[in-house]
Amino acid sequence: MSSIKPDPTLIPRFNIDYGMKDFVYSLTNLKTEVDITELTKLFANSSIGFTNSGRTSLYVILKALNLPAHSNVGVPLYCCPSVFDAIIQAGHKPLFLDIDPDNYTISPEHLEEKIDETEAVIAIHTFGRPADIDKIQKIAGEKPVIEDCAHALLSKYKGKLAGTIATAGFFSFRTGKYISAGEGGMITTRNPEIAENIKKEIEKLPEPSGTDEIKHTIKTCARSTLYHRPWFGMISLPLGSRIEDKVDLMNKYSFKTAKIRNTDLQIATKKLQDFQEKVKQQRKNSQYLLENLKNIDLKLPFENKDTYCNYYLFPIQVNGQSRRDEASEFLRKKGIDTAKLFSKTPEIAKNRYGYKDGCQNTERIAENIIIVPNHYTLSKKELDQIINEIKMAG
Structure with missing residues (x-):
């Protein structure tokens, strides 16, 4: 990329929708318990759990499935590499699958070729575009299918919300994703046994400290501000393009498992209302x-x-x-x-x-x-x- 000149009018590629009102609301409700009743209703009365990120949510699901150690987990090559990290951290290996070039999701034909080598499949609803879950589940048979809904909040497949169809699903609330709550992940499943295992795995995760919550909220608000005009074109992009290969600015590659911060959960549930x-x-x-x-x-x-x-x-x-x-x-x-x-x-x-x-x-x-x-x-x-x-x- 050539040297980027500052441009205060530059339209950002993504919308990071986290503002000062969110900052104040999250700190005001730092210790308030979150009511998720409406959330469970929205997601077809699924069992719901929360972690600090989408990748931790995937890690938790894989641990909860009790797969044999070092299992091959089928995953589209076309995705964020953090998905591969989560598979490895859970004690397994990514088995790379090709995609449908028109829909950017798993190629059922390639999955069928590789299904005998896999113990579980991750179906990513890339860009919010639902994968062909019926066909994927038919090919997978008794093997679990996990819906990666990091892009797919409120997307639907045959009238059903993404994340409520297969064995389990997970979502991301990370700033830069659709809902921009800061960070955080949500797990959904309608399988009681897996739900209980997920609950146990989440209980093992460390609890974020109050100091961490406050620091994170300040950092999230600052990051969001710098991703809006005029600051995005004047500061964030010119600077970010110079250091993106040296510094993990958007926390893409670090992997720290933890429970969800209450500040992030407060904002996520509030934003889901509209x-x-x-x-x-x-x-x-x-x-x-x-x-x-x-x-x-x-x-x-x-x-x-x-x-x-x-x-x-x-x-x-x-x-x-x-x-x-x-x-x-x-x-x-x-x-x-x-x-x-x-x-x-x-x-x-x-x-x-x-x-x-x-x-x-x-x-x-x-x-x-x-x-x-x-x-x-x-x-x-x-x-x-x-x-x-x-x-x-x-």
Whole structure:
């Protein structure tokens, strides 16, 4: 990436929705017990547990399943490498699966080839796009299927909420994710035996201290502020691009298991009260982008039959890595930040996690993918700007 010049008008690639009101609310309710009754109703009366992160939630689920030691856990190669870390920390090994190039989720065909080698499967609802859970579960048979819903809060598959369909599911409340509560993970299951095991595993996790809660809340508020205009384009992106390979700014790779902070749980439950309206607006923004970009030479996302996508992110495939990189650079110079999400994962997986080959769709998409802003806070004027500049870049 070339040196980035400060731009106070730059539209951030993601929406980090954590403000001063959230900061004050979380500290005011630091010791208040959280009522999760409405949450259990929303998630089809599932048993619900909480941890400090999505990756810890996955770790807890894997421990609760009591798989044989060093089991192969099937997981899409196209994802955040923190998923691989959680598998390893739980005492198992990631077995890499390719994805459907149209939907960015597990390829059922590749899973069928590898199912005899696996003891459990992680189905990631990437970008909020539901994986074909029925087909995945049919292939898995008696083997557990875990829904990774870090992107998929309120997405639906055949009318059922993501996270309530398979053996267990988990969500992420981390700042930068859809709900931006700070950090935190939520586990859902409707299996009583697994629910009891999950509860026992969560009880083993360390409790965050009051000092940690306060420090974390201050850090979350500061991080969110710096991800909004004008600070994002003036400070965060120019500085972050220089040090991102040296400093884990967004806590992507560190793995510390713990119970959820009460401050994060307070904000998550509060934000869920009006979250459906935000999803509706984000879907509306995404459909506006789709309608106005449909006649250009780019591969746009689409909604599969029987699914309801929350459109957490808006992926576009540009034909070829060099063209993708040129488009990304062009858009940034025009005031629109983008992300090449998970583009480094195949290489990271080769260097750190033992991936060799076999996931051709993933490797190709990693070179072509670009994420453009679609968040619910964008105005029509900003959406039109994004559309016009993508047309110029394409």
